[in-house]
Amino acid sequence: MKKLTDRLKYLNILYAEDDDVVRKNTAKIFDLLCNKVFQADNGKDALQLFKTEQIHIVILDYSMPVLDGAKVAKEIRKIDKTVPIFITSSHTEKEKLLSVIGLNLVSYLEKPIDYNALMDSLKKSVTILEENSRITLPLCEGVTYNYLNKSLLIDDRVEPLSKNEVAFLELLIQKKGSIVSNEEIEDTIFAKLTDLNTLRNMVYRLRKKIGTENNIILTIKDIGYRLEIQ
Template sequence: MKELIIQGEVLLHNNFKNLTILYVEDDLEIQSNIKKILDLLFAEVYIANNGKEALDIFKTNYIHIVLTDYEMPYLNGYELTQQIRQLSEHIPIVILSNHTEKEKLLKCIPLKLTNYLEKPLEYEKLMDSLNKCKEQLENKDLLNIQITKELAYNMGTKKLSKEFEIIELTALEIDIFEALLNKKNQVIDKNKLISLANSKTTGFTEGSLKNIIYRLRKKVGKEIITNYKNMGYCLKVIKV
């Protein structure tokens, strides 16, 4: 009954439905329980069992929020956050720990954490921290992703712009475009994209996907979305 109540409360919070989160936890039971909540909130939840896995995921995907345990193998939460801060100065990071030891708290202050939570994790405190993360993303304009010098996409407003001109996208175009964007510079299997579209509509086929990709390429440029024959598609993000 308690789990059903929490699920109902989670569904009322749609503030994160356009966002991704990286959750790092080596305790598989805790990981499973928290993932159930995060899956209801976020567009995509990336899971890592240790700091090294987490860093690899962070480098190859668009991550908006990081929620990480402190004590874990290879890289602990402090070391992982140090590495992430070298790649992103402002991404919101929340560290979890079994003990609110003063030494750990003081050590983490220079890393500009959004919050530091004690385990076992309380639902209300988790939601409060995630809302702070969302505010931080908005205040720092971190939801605006620069794809090329001229092309940008805002995950919050779901608006694509090219040289300050808004490019209109349909709902399905947005879903496919965001799926490609979240896996920057990686090939996404066409069947995964078809499955994604069919979760939102009915009768979406490989031909439907080719039509969506054709329309997107006309809007953003052929060089941005590459077709890998019999495999899938890749959206290329060019560092500017």
């Protein structure tokens, strides 16, 4: 349980439920467990929140105004194939269960939600995030990047990263194996990069933290950088 709570405290949850009492009471549990809870009382707002916020786990009521939970889940799956999603409902009619087959859901929970069943679904969600390298990503032997606390784990030592180092590394991870131009790095990380030495110095510090013997951040002369990891 401690490992689960240690993971959850960094995660953001999207919770969509049109019953105000149920949503507010359940959100109190999430507030105690997670980093942030984004609430919606209809499917349209839930989908918009998913598109604009950093969401790690999605919890959708099946019956909601505008868009029901199944339709929201289908739209989310077009955007993100692996984010953990589970659906809640006051009923368990076969047609409802059949309509969500193929959406790769974590679970389907009947309301009122049992606390143990909820925790089990959250545990499964964390496992899915881990299996899809959405919590940690091995960069090279002995060095792992933690997406949640934005740090490097080097053997058993935690190495903190600056805001710009995090943005730079995550940009390279997102496009690993491809060249990321200096211009794109400037647009993504720096409001205005007047001197390339600022970028070079940041890269030098990051390489030193990763270990200079681990040549995974490659300089493409006069163009940009590329990350080479398995």
